[in-house]
Amino acid sequence: MALEWEQVIVDAADPVALGRWWAEALGWVLVDESAEEYEIRPAKERLPGLLFVRVPEGKVVKNRLHLDFRPDDQQAEVTRLLAHGARHADIGQTGQEPWVTLEDPEGNEFCVLGPRRG
Incomplete structure (x- = not known):
């Protein structure tokens, strides 16, 4: 199968x-x-x-599933997505994570990852 x-x-x-x-x-x-x-x-x-x-119904709480994306240049991609209408999402991050959590126009969270660790 x-x-x-x-x-x-x-x-x-x-x-x-x-x-x-x-x-x-x-x-x-x-x-x-x-x-x-x-x-x-x-x-x-x-x-x-x-x-x-x-x-x-509208979104009420944090997503139970979200997408992660790994770009070549994290900061450039975050900047591009924010200019495209994404917003920063606060889901309890400490600020030390190697990813940036954003949300789309309807509030669905997704992450833009940093470089892959060797």
């Missing part, structure tokens, strides 16, 4: 707006779109993807 990781589902108040935000932030492409769902992937036939789906 084999499993293939298809996508991560992201609850959203506005799946189209949030999906477009993430597509631009990641440089990913649109795969499918409706008023209720917006699916993006790194390339049309490449997995996994992100599927944003409309839900009636």
Whole structure:
């Protein structure tokens, strides 16, 4: 038996707006779109993807699952994402972590990691 990781589902108040935000932030492409769902992937036939789906309730507490990204240049990427509409997220960090926690326009946390340790 084999499993293939298809996508991560992201609850959203506005799946189209949030999906477009993430597509631009990641440089990913649109795969499918409706008023209720917006699916993006790194390339049309490449997995996994992100599927944003409309839900009636808003985010209340810290995410139980979040994405981590490791860029070539952490500070440049944090600066770019903040200019794109991300915000710093306070989830109890001490300030000594090698990552920066941000949140997207709907408050979903994600981390921008520092360089990989040797």
